[in-house]
Amino acid sequence: MPLKDCPFTKLTKERIPKPRLPVSVINPDTGLFVRTFALIDTGADECAVPADFAALLGHNFEAGSRKTIITGNGESIAFSHTTTFIIYHPSLPYDIAYTIPNTPIDFMPNLPVVLLGVKSFLSKFILNIDYPREFFSIRYPQE
Numbered sequence: 001m002p003l004k005d006c007p008f009t010k011l012t013k014e015r016i017p018k019p020r021l022p023v024s025v026i027n028p029d030t031g032l033f034v035r036t037f038a039l040i041d042t043g044a045d046e047c048a049v050p051a052d053f054a055a056l057l058g059h060n061f062e063a064g065s066r067k068t069i070i071t072g073n074g075e076s077i078a079f080s081h082t083t084t085f086i087i088y089h090p091s092l093p094y095d096i097a098y099t100i101p102n103t104p105i106d107f108m109p110n111l112p113v114v115l116l117g118v119k120s121f122l123s124k125f126i127l128n129i130d131y132p133r134e135f136f137s138i139r140y141p142q143e
Contacts, residue, residue, distance in 0.1 A: 001097045002139035006090045011037060019129060019136040021097075022088040023114060025049055028102055029082070030058035036114055038085075040127065040136065043072075044117030047085070048106040053114075054081065061107060069106065078106035085121070098140075100124070 008017035019040040026033040034056050046069075054061035064079030083105040087098040103120045116122065128137045 001089065001095070002137070002143045003087075003089060003097050004137045004139075005135045006137065008134040008136070009037065009090075017134050020090075021116065021138075022090060022093055023116075024086040024088075025053060025057065025105075025114060026084040026086065027057035027059060027081070028084050032056065032058045038087075038114035038116045040122070040129075040138075041115040041117055042122065042127070042129075044115045045119055046106050046115075046117045047103070047120045048078065048108050048111055048115045048117065049083070050111045050114070051079075051107050051109040054079070054107045057081075057083070059107070064107060065104070067106070069108075071108075073110075076108060076110070078108045080104045080106050085116075 009020045010017045020037045023038040024033045024035045034053050059081045061079055064081040067078055069076055069078050082102050085100040086096055089095040089097045125138050126141055
């Protein structure tokens, strides 16, 4: 289901609203999940979740595939685990818009938010961002 004219959101005391989607991050092996908001991040090569989510999802954090990544804060270590993302409609929080199944996702220490990056998420969609109006739309190319 295309997501059209979704408003940017502010979490806590942020000064700037940002394009976010409600998501569930699921371990497909255990069925354990975390429901949260994810930031659409066109500058992130990969999708990433906070390292603390690994234990909540039943992953052994350091048993994942280890890799070194470069972030805005410098070099960091991440561990990749297979994860499923369920993307919900922002205005209809129980309506599933998209499912990204069984995808390796980076679990990163010191990451405070879930990031929806290019390789495992944005590369599948057409994204339009209207910063002046603080709205975004996302859809599969064939929709």
